[in-house]
Amino acid sequence: MKNELSRRQFLQGAGALVVSFSLFPTARNIFAAEFATLPSGDIDPQSLDSWLAISPDGSVTFYTSKVEIGTGTITALAQIVAEELDVSFERVKMDSGDTSRTIEQGSTVGSRSIERAGPQVRQAAAAARQELLKLAAARLKAPIDKLTVQNGVVSVVGNAANKVSYGQLVGGKRFNTKITATGSGFDMKVAPEVKAKDPKDYKIVGQPVKRIELPGKLTGEHVYAHDVRVPGMLHGRVVRPPVVNTEPTNIDESSVKNISGFVKVVREGSFVGVVARTQWAAIKAAEALKVTWAEPKTKLPANADALYAYLKNTKPARTQKAVEKGDLAKAFAQAKKTYQASYRWPFQMHGMIGPSCSVADVKGDKATIWSGPQGPFRTRATVATILKIPEQNVRVIYHEASGSYGRMSTDDGAEDAALLSRGAGAPVRVQWSRQDEHGWEPKGPAQLDEIKAAIDGEGKLIAWDFVDYGQPWSASGSTPLLASLQVGIKPNNPGGSNGTQGGGDIYAVPNQKIVAEQINWHFPEPIPLRTSNLRAPGDPARCFASECFIDEIAADLGADPVEFRLRHTAEPRGADCLKAAADKAGWQKRPSPAPAQSANIAKGRGVALTRRANAYAAAVVDVEVDRSNGNVRVTRIAISHDCGLMVNPDGVKNQVEGNVIQGVSRALLEEVAYDERSVTSLDWKSYPILKFPDVPEIDVVLINRPEMAALGAGEPATIPVPAAIANAIFDATGARLREAPFTPARVLAAMKEKPAGNQKS
């Protein structure tokens, strides 16, 4: 509590000394009763003191609403702070994701944190440095342009003895400096007039600095959301309906009365939960509670064919155009040859290893939430709405959750905990079961992609008509989450867009249309299978379609797949990226498929290229296909990656490797199963992900572009992997996979069907 008050009093000008805040709270401040609710948020971004504070010992605390979700973002932002201030990296502490102490910079999503928050952080730090130099100039009686800074100590050039440290200048005191800050969230422009360092002079940005929080993660000392305990805390569990979208008609509380430790049943609308003194009692009570549920009102398509028919035959709610140029009809009329194909992508899961978990303490019209959302301010808003209290009365304290790949943009657990805490009149921790997480996490939408293309007499693409059919994110920044729906809050829109990139936008084709048709998903009815943003939303499917289709055309023309792409790449960065992966893989020029192979194990190689949020990634994949059973083994992947200036090359590499492995998993194994009533993939057996014995060798090529701005690395490298695998399967066997995942059954079926049926017309 002392720390919290000090920070707020400090910002309010009460003159308290800066105390140091740790990003990784110690057990002491987790367990102590120091988290009484404070007025939250709304710190003034135009005050330099809102962004950072300097302690008497010269260490720097930087405040950001960006959060560490396992991707290394906070370490990279700390590098940027250290660089601009010329302090050593070890002296920067990041205080992250507490809505009462930080400025809303937008959620940590979409590979946009380094790209968007990076400049905000850099400029705030640069403004602080400028202010420190002004103070130093007065203290040292020297002009600013004669000052130099090393490790937080300002000295006069040529007279190193004439020096003063940051700590001596402002340590523990306020800057009391106004800076400019316009716009909000991702788009906030912070102190753009302040001159930041020339990237040529970077010493800390660009270095493979070790991640700040890893030591505690390796020893059990890092406090995850799952590890938060507050005094008097009870344990809750939500009793979800066995079928989707239904209401309880009867709850028999006598069924749980005898469970030792049971406290109470909480019901609001169709939201039903139990609260108990221990986790085990909560689990037992949730299992034992007899609830009779009504039959669901809306039903899901019963199977994949019904789903893709729904996507194809439902009137789009809106058409999002990514590219529209030239005259497609004319181009097709003049074509030497035309092609068409369609591709299917299933619902997939985020699959957090640790399920949703939050703690809430609701007292009257105030609430404190401990949780791991990608957008703490978004959680503040949803909790305020469901509790019907002002946003400023909710404080969200961030603790990292399990890696979430977009899943924690929708912080369902915080709402559950808030309702149960209010119902129980005590702090409540809610941790979802594995079955609930698999069943109820919002899924990455299913997609159907249809493409037509045409070539001229020289084998150049002259027409490209790409249509992506897919659902929006029913669970998103503008739509009610699970508990909100259950208490009766209605969506007023169908949800966020699943994106438009990856449909061939990297190729220069004179007549080109790339559109994403939004097929609403039972809106405005309550949603039977929730959807949301899953890592690189929509792009893996669109890239699978467009990059396989390019390959189909190249194969038909007898062209080398890399060379055919290079004839059409729109930007040199795209071509460079593609060549880098091909070089790393030792690409031998020849058309696909490979010459006929007699062995049962057929080997092949495939390539794919993508661009997301202006970062490029290309993959070259080697596979072995067992022709007797259709089993595909990915043996090696060369992946190239260009995200502009790299802040932390080892951080980028870690992300790229992870993206590749997740991409292999999604391509080979992952498909949510469901029936008309509900999701039926309810554990890791029914929804398997890639395991150690099946992990390929990965060769990463990082392309650094220090002359460019820094871009994100959290998503792009996952996108080309499925397409490259499908192309490698074609190279090995001549069988074309047009539906993911590439299960043995689908591979066997495609091998029976070859040569690929519908590609020529």
Added chain:
Amino acid sequence: KVNGKTQVVDTDPETPLLYVLRDDLKLNGPKFGCGLSQCGACTVIMDGKAIRSCATEVKAAANRPVTTLEGLGSVKKMHPIQKAFLDEQAVQCGYCINGMIMTTKALLDTNPKPTDSQIKEALAGNLCRCGTHTRILRAVKRASGQKV
């Protein structure tokens, strides 16, 4: 007996060991992942074997030695396996990493110089969703004193 110290807890004997370790003994190393022995996040070592604490009743651990992640080392004094994971930066979110380290500990205790495929087999029941596998494999090699 947990991490060398005898502990007495008053609890339902059928409570999974995981909840006793976490909630009664405040040991946050082992994590809840699935409760089904499918992911390995809750792994601890009992009688020298890597076991799933989410699916082991606490009565089965009575009077037997249990080691958790905390029993290996701390940030101030890391175990060589933890140090190897740090050196390889073999973590992303880290939620699964308890299981990786504890499984590695049990492996290296019985097989100090495992081959690549032995490591992969040993870790086959431990799921990682971030895709940190290749770094984890290198960390295990490094921890075993073999060339990475």
